[in-house]
Amino acid sequence: MTTKDRSFSRGSRKTYNLVEIVKSPTTMKDRGPENTIFAFPIVAILELALALGSTLFLILFSLLKDAPLEELANPLITTDPAKAPWYFMGLQEMLEHMHPTLAGIILPGVAVAFLISIPFIDYSKENAGVWFSTAYGKKIVGWTALYTVISMTGFVLLDNAFPPRELLRDVLPNLITQSVIPGSVMTFLVVLPVLVLMRTKKEKPTAREVMLVLFTVLFFTGVVLTLTGFLFRGPGFELYLPWAMPNGYNPLDGL
Amino acid sequence: MKNLLANLWEKIVTSRPWKATFRYGLPNNPLDRSLIMTESLFFHLHPVKVNKKSIKPLYSMGLGIITTVMFIILSITGIFLMFYYVPSTELAYFDIVKLQTKVPFGQLLRNMHRWGAHAMVLTAILHMVRVFYTGAYKPPREINWIIGVFLLLATFIGSFTGYLLPWDQLAFWAITVGTSVATYEPLMGKTIQKILLGGPEVGQASLTRFYGLHVMVVPAVLFILIAFHLWRVRKDGGLAANEIPDEMEAENDN
Structure with a gap:
């Protein structure tokens, strides 16, 4: 449809007009077209408030808490544990559970490729600008988030207790224990909620609904793995409770 | 009066x-x-009129704006930090100690840069999550979503390159662990790591490279991408909450 068509409805056979007298400059009194208002000054005020508020918050926080500075770098003394910055702790945590090429290269690559392809898989314009699109979408996100937190925590704990790479070391080749098994488990955990969505919904789920499931799985997997690596990994990169770390190690010191 | x-x-x-x-x-x-x-100049990034829905605090939560504000704060505090810092393995650590103990407000300056950087990474992630859940990547905003993904990656790189600069144990081992991930790429891994570090392990060459990337390349890339990102927001019709169902289109579809 061209823009020209959009301006007037075509083929209208309307031959009359309804007219009413309104006591104001325009019939859109106190209301712009499509419920709009002038951006000035409200947007300027909001932006200024956000800028000042976040700056003030940052200054106050900086007055209360000092940035960490440990001893001079020494290549001969390894810190225990040696951790990457917090936003890479999800990656470092994955390295504990599978072959490094899978954890460090393939899965992050798949995640970025997925993010980039989202708007080309779900290209319907419907419900843009609405949180979770629909009430059903909200339900999908809630259940998927709960499922991901439980299943990924379970995966970390189970894999930590019974690591197939160690238990099956002499039975199966490394390729299977380090890549095929954890890769299949991950794929299964990601695909399962999509299958559940297809079974529970009567009609075919929309692209948006599938994206809601997959993005929620990705995001909450990232949250679980990052928190596990950042808060729950102590000396020897073993799992501990954050408040019960041995050797006086405090994970928050490494921010 | x-x-x-x-x-x-x-x-x-x-x-x-x-x-x-x-x-x-x-x-x-x-x-x-x-x-x-x-x-x-400043306001031309904004539309003349906005939909009332798009300025509701709980719609966007202002996360994009906070991220941009953090970038501005980091640029300013970063320039001040450059006045006191020499990227040398001999001097860097002691420059930081001097900054914290001898320079007026030096500790506050460094704190703001450190916490601001963490805040920027966090708000950039949350901003992406907000944009996804509100479906704001849908046409015509596809390209801006992709620019956003690259902005997030550039933010990671900016934070990561800055992590090495204090040259303390935390910095050294975090970068050693972080860059070792590159070696797991089977074909080019070792080469990529060598290019990043300027040698087989973290040393003076790595510090020089990370410093150059951190104070010049990454901020320039971020600046250009942010400018492009904001321009696209404007050209794509502001926040997605401004979208209104096209009545004529709906009529024609029926």
């Missing part, structure tokens, strides 16, 4: 220097409220 002030105000806003600087009158009427958006 009130009259005097009003007269003075009137004189100022109608004076030649004022009119030469601001090409619009006092924005208290629809015409000047439109002109301020089209004529001023």
Whole structure:
């Protein structure tokens, strides 16, 4: 449809007009077209408030808490544990559970490729600008988030207790224990909620609904793995409770 | 008294220097409220009119703006930090110690840069999550979503390259662990790591490279991408909450 068509409805056979007298400059009194208002000054005020508020918050926080500075770098003394910055702790945590090429290269690559392809898989314009699109979408996100937190925590704990790479070391080749098994488990955990969505919904789920499931799985997997690596990994990169770390190690010191 | 002030105000806003600087009158009427958006450098990023829904605090939570504000704070505090810092394995650590103990407000300056950087990474992630859940990547905003993904990656790189600069144990081992991930790429891994570090392990060459990337390359890339990102927001019709169902289109579809 061209823009020209959009301006007037075509083929209208309307031959009359309804007219009413309104006591104001325009019939859109106190209301712009499509419920709009002038951006000035409200947007300027909001932006200024956000800028000042976040700056003030940052200054106050900086007055209360000092940035960490440990001893001079020494290549001969390894810190225990040696951790990457917090936003890479999800990656470092994955390295504990599978072959490094899978954890460090393939899965992050798949995640970025997925993010980039989202708007080309779900290209319907419907419900843009609405949180979770629909009430059903909200339900999908809630259940998927709960499922991901439980299943990924379970995966970390189970894999930590019974690591197939160690238990099956002499039975199966490394390729299977380090890549095929954890890769299949991950794929299964990601695909399962999509299958559940297809079974529970009567009609075919929309692209948006599938994206809601997959993005929620990705995001909450990232949250679980990052928190596990950042808060729950102590000396020897073993799992501990954050408040019960041995050797006086405090994970928050490494921010 | 009130009259005097009003007269003075009137004189100022109608004076030649004022009119030469601001090409619009006092924005208290629809015409000047439109002109301020089209004529001023800062406000031209904004549309003249916005949908009431798009300025509700719980819609966007202001995460994109906070991320941009953090970038500005990091640029300013970063320039001040450059005045006191030499990227040498011999000097870097002691420059930081000196900054914290001898320079007035030095500790505060470093704290703001450190916490601001963490805040920027966090708000950039949350901003992406917000954009996804509100479906704001849908057409015509696909390209801006992709620019956003690259902005997030550039933010990671900016934070990561800065992590090495204090040259303490935390920095050294975090970068050693972080860059070792590159070696797991089977074909080019070792080469990529060598290019990043300027050698087989973290040393002076790595510090020089990370410093150059951190103070020059990454900020420049971020600046250009942010400018492009904001321009696209404007061109794609503002926040997605401004989208209104096209009645004519709906009529035609039926």
